[in-house]
Amino acid sequence: MTPAVEFRGVSVHFGATQALAPLDLSVARGETLALLGPSGSGKSTALKALAGFLRPSAGRVLLDGQDVTDLPPHRRGLGVVVQSYALFPHQRVADNVAFGLKARKMRRADVTQRVGEVLELVGMSEYARRYPRELSGGQQQRVALARALAIRPNVLLLDEPLSALDAALREDMVAELLRLRAELPDTTLIYVTHDQSEALALADRIAVLRDSRLVELGPCEQLYRRPATEFTASFLGAANLIPVELVRADGSVATVRLAGRELSAEPSGTLQPERPVALGVRPHRISVGEPGPDTFPALVRGVQWRGSGYRLDLRLTDEVCDLRAEVPDSPVLPAVGDRVGVSIPDGCPLVGVGG
């Protein structure tokens, strides 16, 4: 089946600076792909190359199998929502939403009908006569979505659409986007974000980018549970990377040694024999208690209250390795300088480091 979106060796340069290393990526019709990475990772650049806002210095961009690399943005038929929403301030909400339809010379009656439909879809029908400046951030976001959806695009590009919202509103909007997603099963969604929780909640697959390169691509759960790279492990889920010694690897199970004790782990499948490895341990999977024979001795170096629980900064004393642990609220809490015992569960992902 022809992919809805395809990058074939697409790279972007700004002068001598490489903004996107050659990218090969396909997205199926109806799929949601998250481009996840920190600032400067090239995720927005990839999106702009797809939308036609940037000209790739090499490679081809295909939509439904058609090469659109040389087409200007107005002939690509993509829906785009950007971080700043980019609503037209001099136009009312209804006119903003109708912009793309009028540009397509749609009949006035049809424009009115379609504007009404999409405003209802995003729950903004009663705000049609308002100006963008009279709306809250969340409402502006909905209007931007409605405007992009009004032209019924096959591919919808969302460039950090929730970044400008506060935390509570962001969570509401993620739920709203999931609802919209269910109503648009044939629309391909490409969602750029630096927020791993948004990517995990919305995407079918995640493409992790770093330093203008695609680091890893795969289904959300696979990337979260069995990341192939140390970067994915630490960026997606903020895993602690604990250097360990690989004792043996046997298919999907490996045995590693940490501070003289053996643990079982799940190798990512890309381990190279001579390369050092690390155990990716999520902060919430670490248990902290009294020192004992089955625990790793550690020193508490910091305690931060996080509302629902505490974050502990620990140092494994036998390995001189720093860890972060998230523990639930408890009446007995270690203090800075205490010596504690740390339990690391079996089955944590094992990744190669220094690659």
Place this chain on the structure above:
Amino acid sequence: MTGLALGTAALAPARRGTRPRRYRIGWLLPPAIVVAGFFGYPLVLVILQSFTAQDGSFGLSVWTQVLSSPEFGRAVWQTVLLALGSTVGCVLLGGFLALVVAFVPFPGATLLARLVDTVLAFPSFLIALAFTFLYGGAGVFGTAGFLYSPWGVLLAEITFYTPFVMRPALAAFSQVPSAQLDVAASLGARPGRVLWRVVLPEALPSLASGACLVLLLTMNEFGIVLFLGAKGVSTLPMLVYGKGIVTFDFPAASVVAVVNVVLSLVLYTVYRRVVGRGGRRAAVDAA
């Protein structure tokens, strides 16, 4: 701390109400005297003079005489036509040049934008002088007939005042977020539609304020008209000059001057309203 804060708060109304009032009047008085002495008094003298005939009688006779004279009607007509023509020309040329500088990347665009600021500091007669060298009888292009016609004055005024539109237009265009242009294009709008439906409406308050300013300034333009000495071009400022300095008819000059001042004040009021509206809108949009 709280006590201090309360004490300060309790004192504040008293300070605002009594002593500072005298204090403020004391500060306001010197500039008020300067304004009254250097601007108000001459203006009052001009107004009084306009009601005083050359034989010393006080009344509306000079006003009636001047307002009904054909040369006054012609001067008003030419002043308005030249001002309107220059304004339209400046808006079209200034808007176009600002669009090119803002949206068409070319080497030296930044330098050109800065040069615009420099032109704003030039005296207007310099343009007239340059035009004489270019289009005068002994000039490079030698089209004296054109230069000394109303068209010559119009071209000189457009050349000189275009930066007054270009400057605010450039500022307005540079404030249109590139994301809006990108999104508009992604929605299917061709560049012309993006320009017409997105860029120009957002820059409209700035273009309008620039246009009002040019209209105001060209209405009072004197240097260019005098320096070119265009035949058959008689504007209100030129009429004031002719009546007052050439024929020593001070009452008639005063009448024309008062009309000119009233016209300018009306235009200035419109200009302030347009600028104010643009400023309020920008503030709201930024919020």
